[in-house]
Amino acid sequence: DAGVIQSPRHEVTEMGQEVTLRCKPISGHDYLFWYRQTMMRGLELLIYFNNNVPIDDSGMPEDRFSAKMPNASFSTLKIQPSEPRDSAVYFCASSKGLAGEYSYEQYFGPGTRLTVT
């Protein structure tokens, strides 16, 4: 298995532009997660999907952020318009189930390093 695939690996854009990050989860995983990582706040969960349906988006910082999962093998995270404070590494992860009583490990992609100037 190729693991979780993310594209692009690096993205540099100007403030005000639209940014779209892409993710392909591991086949057979029912859960997909989007995280953001910064030095100050560490690794934060933005949103997660179960069977392509958004379940919890309470971590999405504001309306400029949106995420979709049109099918089981593809998800996007969009920022429109982008701002310098959105600069971070964005990770996508997938798992067979949720953490909890039966712990399901999450498999992370390599991340997309976003720089907004």
Add this chain to the structure above:
Amino acid sequence: LAKTTQPISMDSYEGQEVNITCSHNNIATNDYITWYQQFPSQGPRFIIQGYKTKVTNEVASLFIPADRKSSTLSLPRVSLSDTAVYYCPGRTGANNLFFGTGTRLTVIP
């Protein structure tokens, strides 16, 4: 919300054993304790999990006391390649993992 607490950073010399302790004060009765490792420019990867007592695999050992309020990740004889950030995520009210900033381990030659 079962957030965890762990040291921000640790330094160790090559060849030494490193123990990283995590506090799980609000852990739920049926929750497993998991640890992840993140190398620079990579995503985190799962390394070990346990419910209680001791678990050992090819990467590390995990010690969990009877009250399960803490856990200790033990890395035997660390090398430079063990330099990474180590996370003991807690489960959030949304039934998912909260990673935070982890423990940055630096192995010194």
